[in-house]
Amino acid sequence: MFFLVIKRILLGLITLFIVSLITFAGVEVLPGDACTTYLERQAFGEALEACYQRLGLNVPAYERYISWAWGVLQWDFGYSLSGEMKINEVLGPKVKNSLVLASASILIGIPIALLLGIVTALWRDRLPDIIISTVTIFSMTIPEFISATLLILIVAIWLEWLPGIVIVPTDATVSELLPNIILPVIAISMIMTAHMARMVRSSVIQVMASDYVQMAILKGVPYWKMVFRHVLPNALLPAINVVALTIAWLLGGVVVTEVVFNYPGLGRLVIESISNRDLPVVQALAIILASIYVGINLIADLTTLMLNPRLKSLQIKK
Amino acid sequence: MTKKKEKQKNTFEKICEVIKTMASKPSGLIGLTILIFHVILAITSPLYVPYDYKAIDPTLMLTPPSSEFWFGTDSLGRDVFTRTILGGRTALTVTFFGSLIALLWGGALGIFCGLVGGKIDDVVMRIIDAFLSIPWILAMLLIVSLLGTTTLVLIPALGFFYGKGIVRVARAATHDVIAKDFIVSARARGHSNLSIIWNEILPNVRDAIMVEGAMRWSWMLLGFSSLSFLGFGVSPPTPDWGLMISNARGLMSFAYWAVLAPIFGLSSLIIGINLTADAFAKALGIDRSTKAPV
Numbered sequence: 001m002f003f004l005v006i007k008r009i010l011l012g013l014i015t016l017f018i019v020s021l022i023t024f025a026g027v028e029v030l031p032g033d034a035c036t037t038y039l040e041r042q043a044f045g046e047a048l049e050a051c052y053q054r055l056g057l058n059v060p061a062y063e064r065y066i067s068w069a070w071g072v073l074q075w076d077f078g079y080s081l082s083g084e085m086k087i088n089e090v091l092g093p094k095v096k097n098s099l100v101l102a103s104a105s106i107l108i109g110i111p112i113a114l115l116l117g118i119v120t121a122l123w124r125d126r127l128p129d130i131i132i133s134t135v136t137i138f139s140m141t142i143p144e145f146i147s148a149t150l151l152i153l154i155v156a157i158w159l160e161w162l163p164g165i166v167i168v169p170t171d172a173t174v175s176e177l178l179p180n181i182i183l184p185v186i187a188i189s190m191i192m193t194a195h196m197a198r199m200v201r202s203s204v205i206q207v208m209a210s211d212y213v214q215m216a217i218l219k220g221v222p223y224w225k226m227v228f229r230h231v232l233p234n235a236l237l238p239a240i241n242v243v244a245l246t247i248a249w250l251l252g253g254v255v256v257t258e259v260v261f262n263y264p265g266l267g268r269l270v271i272e273s274i275s276n277r278d279l280p281v282v283q284a285l286a287i288i289l290a291s292i293y294v295g296i297n298l299i300a301d302l303t304t305l306m307l308n309p310r311l312k313s314l315q316i317k318k
Numbered sequence: 319m320t321k322k323k324e325k326q327k328n329t330f331e332k333i334c335e336v337i338k339t340m341a342s343k344p345s346g347l348i349g350l351t352i353l354i355f356h357v358i359l360a361i362t363s364p365l366y367v368p369y370d371y372k373a374i375d376p377t378l379m380l381t382p383p384s385s386e387f388w389f390g391t392d393s394l395g396r397d398v399f400t401r402t403i404l405g406g407r408t409a410l411t412v413t414f415f416g417s418l419i420a421l422l423w424g425g426a427l428g429i430f431c432g433l434v435g436g437k438i439d440d441v442v443m444r445i446i447d448a449f450l451s452i453p454w455i456l457a458m459l460l461i462v463s464l465l466g467t468t469t470l471v472l473i474p475a476l477g478f479f480y481g482k483g484i485v486r487v488a489r490a491a492t493h494d495v496i497a498k499d500f501i502v503s504a505r506a507r508g509h510s511n512l513s514i515i516w517n518e519i520l521p522n523v524r525d526a527i528m529v530e531g532a533m534r535w536s537w538m539l540l541g542f543s544s545l546s547f548l549g550f551g552v553s554p555p556t557p558d559w560g561l562m563i564s565n566a567r568g569l570m571s572f573a574y575w576a577v578l579a580p581i582f583g584l585s586s587l588i589i590g591i592n593l594t595a596d597a598f599a600k601a602l603g604i605d606r607s608t609k610a611p612v
Binding site: 011014015016018019022023026027029137138141142143144145146149150152153157251252255256259260270271274277282285286289290293294297 | 444578
């Protein structure tokens, strides 16, 4: 068991190492570099040399990679090009804003998804299932920028219930943020909830069809007792992995939603830094987002391992 | 010769049968109808669009829908109806060929990895995992800002990026058949590796790969339109739904029609592809409900 956990963590670290190599190489082959972007038209002769000297770009790529990676390990991403700020300072408030948005969506989304998934599975192929399943298909296939735009059009412009875009300073406190993020949270959690609800549904249906549930029915176990004692604990275990995958997917969806709502978070930073060719920030964002993804998956894997004794012995036998 | 003809006829019959099974359920029928409608529209629309899609007329800015302009005009006085029915062309072409590329390289690499196994397999899968853990939007933006936003760049870029999921599916499917008796006996008969891949493995993993490819198609469409929405996709004045939505969004409170028309076009196509992919999976007897959404 201990060995297995260590192995998983090591695999995650190797993945992150490859990600860092990929992004470093990707940024390396982008035409132009930090100095040509920063100096623009003056990028020649002495000024360019001096800039290379100052930013340390005159050493070979692998040396720069090593010093960059060493810095990242100590939570130091170097300097951003625009405004010459430390990337840590640029990132800090945006990471917090995106975290608030994501966790609000997750906190609202997971309970609703569980409820919808269980309801649709228990009333399978009957009216509640048909209605909810149709709605979930719609809300998860439509791109997030469309559902967000429609939400703004209907709720903010036609009904005038809520503000359409988020106007808060980047360093707003959580209590200032919360009343402003109702629409973005709805937009994000709609898609996430739909994904999770479908997973929970198929998982519950599978367990309901299993031998021991049939056995319990034949033995005369009361329906609701059977659902809560026998079906749900077994059905929700595989759902943990799905929740992790959905949260990881959220990273991409949040970017688009943040742009639609003009929300000062990581997503807008991604777009801005790529438009401005702010390469150090792009590198930092790639490695941070990938770490979140790998971390969430790792936690999900380990939780399922801990909670499922069968899987544990299976893995060890392997 | 006759044998080959017979085989071809069988494939044709099989395709007909699959389509029939897909159309026998309401959701599959709706999906197929929407998809075919969009494809026909995309192919034929240049023949009968009422106006020039790039004709700018400042006197007609933001006219509401009328009998003259069915869906109104946008902020530059361009006819929204024309632009909407032309808007699917780029999206469909790019994502169709993109998924084809994804299928080919993802399927080939997946089968190769499943067959070879060992160290090579380990290394390739690690790299695929690493690519999977970079959020798609960041990777796509990097590729696009690296190589530009022409169609010729977007197709291979999307194809490359969305193929990595297919590698996993193809590899898993190959693993399932690799230990079966008919492969062992083909080896014993002295068939070459290529012949085994072509005649024994491919027919058995084809369904799984194709279903995954159909699903990737809808995701790719989502990714492509998100890119154009963010301003990193096709460049104006090309009519494209994502671009149209992002342009008309700012004036939504005066001119909702300019935003609703492309929204309707894009959502109906994505839903159509999704329902079709779902019905396709069911018709081939692959239960995707436990693996991927829908």
